[in-house]
Amino acid sequence: MDLERVGGGSMDVASIIRKMKPEGVCSPPTSLDHVDHVVKLALAGYADLAADHLLNPALRGKLPSIVGCLARRLKLEFLKAGDFEEKVSRRARAYDLMFEIALNLIGIDARHAGFEEGEVEEAISIIRSVVREWEEIERSELGDAPIAREVVRLKLEDMEKVMASNPKRKGMIAVMSEEVRSKLDDGRVAESFIEAMEEEIRSNVYYVMSREKFCKFGNDYAIGLRWLRRLGYVQVSTNPVLAAIAYRDDPSLWDKLREYLRRHPELLDNVEEKADEIAMAATMIALWPNMEVFRPIALLSGYKEGFVSYQLNPNVAGSVEGSLKDALKIYLATQEHFKEYDEQLAWRWPEVEDLGRPNIVFKVAGSSPAAIEITRMLESMGIGTNNTVTYAVSQEARLILAKMEGMAAALRSGIHPTRSYETNMGGRLEDHLREVVAARLIRDALSRFREPLRELAELAGKLGLNVKEPEGLWKGASGWGYDIEARSLEEKI
Structure with missing residues (x-):
């Protein structure tokens, strides 16, 4: 179906919906019950958070009733009088909430919450009926369904941000978006979107393997995770390089970074001295939404799943003091963020302890002896670790022992350990061969030119490296917070 079709003032509708910004919410919440809480969050612009709140073990056996109560409340909001912009905003947020709840229930999320299959299917059926009715109301008033169409379009665009x-290359989630687009029914956009998503999610091989408990999956990419969570993914690994790619794929992150820097002007006083802090802030802005995605899984599993694995600053990987300082700075800032987030997400959830505890593990590079103490110290504080740059059994065994020593110390203090990882990176031993072969080919090609350095500089420019003086010092970002420098022709190759 062509979602670009304009009708019933849809261009105005699109501009209204796209400029909507989240509003403030009460802290602590003043909600009457779960339905009231979800409605307040959704109408304030937090449909994801509102839908995730319903992944609440206390609601087992009550799900269809809860969804029915939401339908009643939201229909009143849908029909409430107001100017055109107010009505569009309310209706868009109502659609958004129902889509998010449906997608959570279609995916693996419902199983994490412990809902029975029968109540899940009944709730999805109610949602399909509700959005069908809302779309009919739209069409009776506007001759079309521009609000439903625009909310669906935004969902699909979000899927298409991946890679x-x-x-x-095209990411799996982007391919799923294309399939959904092809299945949309122009006469019932909202309901057909839910139907198409159900078909795509439940036929996906990762969903099937997760449902059957064949395997647990994680992702090595910083956006698109909410869609993957529904397929059964339970963790993500990230680092400054992947965060940078996320900024490229999702430019809206730059607006969030600018806003953060406006609130923290001290970071701009001396940019060169505070480059690491700015890079850390930029990474955290990309990181926290990932942690929010997996937050329900972390809480529901007792902090056994739902973790984001984050790379500590490699520039201080050999320093116990430097690495612990960085880790604690990130961890404490993240804890403050999730105290506020959990206040809304887990409001009146039963049997959830230690709210605000970050669902993060730190990648600790096993490239120096310092890794042993860094690992032990973090684990002793109940902070999980993921040892990387590990190529030998002897490395892994010693680091695993350090984890166990740290966990034992934590348990003696009454601290429950979280998920911990040991990464075998043997497959990376041959990664460098690509660069070796590429360098050999370039070296051979340059031997055919009279001015090889100038030819190499031209090639470098085409690859994105700005070379002002071919004969001078070349600098290029390593992707890990420092520059690579080259002076000789061989180094530049």
């Missing part, structure tokens, strides 16, 4: 900056 959007790479013209040679």
